[in-house]
Amino acid sequence: MKVSYSYLFSLVVVLCFTTALLGGCKNKDAHATHLNTKPNIVFILADDLGAHDLSYAGSNYYETPNIDALAKTGVEFTQGYAACQVCSPSRASLLTGQSTARHGITDWIGATTGKTWTNAHNTKVMPPEYKHAIPDGHTTIAEALKQNGYKTFFAGKWHLGDEPNTPENNGFDINVGGWEVGSPKGGYYAPWNNPKLDYKYPGENLTMRLAKETASFITKNQKEPFFAYLSFYAVHGPIETTQQKWEKYRYKAISLGVPESGFEMERILPIRTVQDNPVYAGLVESMDDAVGVVLHTLKELGLEENTIIVFTSDNGGVASGDAFSTTNIPLRGGKGYQWEGGIREPYLIKAPMLKNTPKTIDYPVSGIDFYPTLLDLAGIESKPNQTIDGVSLLPLLKGGSLSTRALFWHYPHYGNQGGEPVSIIRKGAWKLIHYWENGVDELYNLEKDPSEQNNVYQNNLKLARKLRRELDAYLVNTNANVPEINPNFDEAKSIKLRENRKNNMLPRLEKQRMDFLSKNFRPNEDWYNSSLTKD
Template sequence: MKYKNNFFESVLSLCLVAILLNGCKNKEDKSSINVQEKPNIIFILADDLGAHDLSYSGSKYYETPNIDAIANDGVQFTQGYAAAQVCSPSRASLMTGQYTARHGVTDWIGAATGKKWGDYYNTKVMPPEYAHAIPEESITIAEALKQNGYKTFFAGKWHIGDEPHSPENNGFDINIGGWEVGGPKGGYYAPWRNPKLDYKYEGENLTKRLALETADFISTNKDEPFFAFLSFYAVHGPIETTQEKWSKYRNKAEAQGIPESGFEMEARLPIRNVQDNPIYAGLVESMDDAVGVVLKRLKELGIDDNTIIVFTSDNGGVASGDAFSTTNFPLRGGKGYQWEGGIREPYLIKVPMLKNTPKSIDYPVSGIDFYPTLLDLVGAKKDPKQIIDGVSLVPLLKGKPLDTRPLFWHYPHYGNQGGDPVSIIRKEEYKLIHYWEDGHDELYNLSNDPGEKNNISKKEDVIAKSLRVELDTYLKNMNAKIPEVYADYDAAKAAKKQQERRTKMLQRLEKQRKNFLSKDFDPNNNWYDSSLNTKD
């Protein structure tokens, strides 16, 4: 009997030990999972936001405390680039990790090409055809993450393919507001026109609504890894704001001193040279407010420490053409241009689970790098069928170096904003631009000439020739499409049009700028319907 009791006592003791060990193991495993579980990802993409349209990057006029918080808590890539100077190609590159010449979307979808372009615009060359959607065989970043167990969500501007090339058919489980168009049809205040997103009440703010939809998705899926892509229509035209925000920035411009002139001539069109547009400033702040909605929800749910946040833009700020909204000074040009103002972007990555990351990184990076970087950060496998031109930036985030590499751009089109058909290579501090109209090259040393004022192609002819060979080799390997000569080009007609831009257009823009800053400015009877919006 004693033996039997000892036996059961021994068994009981072993069971208790097992239970305790198992409990400890479970506790240990849970802790391990909390550290090693797949992080969430929020990718925030602004539309047409310039590199210097944010407080943290030097703007003394625009106010962006929420985006500044991402910059301050994360890593600022001071030489971050979009993959193109206009939206559709840049966005296709974000989705695929590929250069524009590879995926074939080289211009904004809807732009004219060939003789149709030449006959209407009377230019020296005719832009080539381009793909009107992400190639079907591509594995998008959403599809790659979905294959690795992520719930995927898209909200906002798509503009990289009409049906059947929608977000839903490119790896996103949910699509709120993403369709073929590139701007907010009907404006930023309801009633807007969007077949993928109806408004709830008149005067509703589209930018805030997209943020709220994203925040609600996060709440619903907080217990599983998610990839939320918040793609604002802001700050694309039409630029609109509330009367309250306009008044705030109108008064701020006056307090800072309003220059007599706000524009000068660039190569083809007038270009804005001062940040004092109160309507655009209000639109920028509304977008920043919306970013704050998402950041606040993350914190409320207690998952901010396990969520990677990316913030960037698809091309430079609109300094010329469109709404002539901002200036990218000290960078030259803006959206649609081949210079730094057209392709240099805010480029922020916040990775809370990585400790002691650098505050800022000067290594030149591109939109093509987000794809491999995010996969690397969450330990997701890359589909072997997908060619990726970008590189993982994780070594840089960990304070380690990366090898020097060239970056390429191929934009064989005319920008609506005044840019030229070009191909570009940047390697180390040098940037070479090849112009397809006449075949000439420009070379800039960005380390001492970020404003691209001094073309040193003749002075540094050895470097220029070497970079040109590398660029030509790249274009040949990519089988890149190039423009053709427009045989019916009328030089006299083009000169007359250019003269009108230097006089009538410049005068009209200055008059409009003064009107925006007038105390009596009233865009319509109800301020873009925004006065109806009591919930904004």
């Protein structure tokens, strides 16, 4: 068969054009795939959950299999801290990467200050003013991610200001349940009171609903990079659970053995010393159940290998004040306190795109570090308008190291739970606490004394004074507000109040503890159909 040269030339042209076209399409597809390989981020924040309120962290009473599984497959930072011992300041630090003195939210939003405080409370100093929202002009982590192509979602507790200081105006495309309050108004079982989230049926569980809303968002947005911020109201008071979970943990407490005493006096208030509250245990398990819904959704959708997961809490477990729910032993104190029980947290990061990550990391880290770490993991250059106090933990996640640095806390207020107005510096093994009531400093070596039982200030004066100078410089640099002396403080009245708490409050708490464990215990009226709900 004879073929003309013109036919061959035409055939070559067609083949070359087709190859070029297919190659171009292939390159275009490859580019599109690359654009969709940004890691998704799921940030799970518990409220008032202590460092030892999880079974993987040493509790033999609470059961948290889903969070345990996350700890097993991710990286556990064994010295993880919240940025504050109460909620709003800590939450602002998570979103801005700043320490509390710098962004100015130094107490839970709604707490009184100055003479208004001292007119109602007989205290040695008057707490200073604080900001009631994230300052204008700041770039939140949600805004930074949104500017780089992420779909952003918020569910649950906000407590960082009322209109216009809402999640929607701080970088979140969608807000489910986030408003000005810091606790679940109406409780954990519908009918609850939340203008940002209506309930579907009487007895619906709020914690599970927030998880399902988060799972729904993930499902609908699985084809684009997303940032889902699930901020539970749990395990904040009022503590509530189902009858089934209460019965389970009542039996477990009894089988483990119920100590005769479950409280002792701290400096100002009684404090719980045992984990045997079956109501709180049920609430913890419900929160873990909800975490499981989100983790299961990621697995079912095949998103596990491209999704960064964070789990942490905003402050220590409530051992004094509020519901006196848990103990943080061997750590001293709890929510609101200046000791480790008030600021040490569960701190987990799962970044599956990193291979051969350490299982545990002992380097002291803080809530301020999530901001630069997540941007680093997402490959986003940080260009915020504010100073970032945190550091990226990516070198640690890759098996490397970071230099020793100072961590700071500034809480010039009184906690409802017995905490005192303080500023704190931790550097290396050493932690110095400065008390604003009397100017006294305490110094602890956390490597030798993690329970903070031995104040070694007098034995280490040179080191203590050096740390104090560094703390003072930080406070000056951040223009920190500090308390003023209350000229009307009544010492005798204060002593009488403490004696009353020791002689009357402590026995009442012991009685309530035993009531919770009694087979005749009945829930409060606002546990609407909690014995019937399946969530």
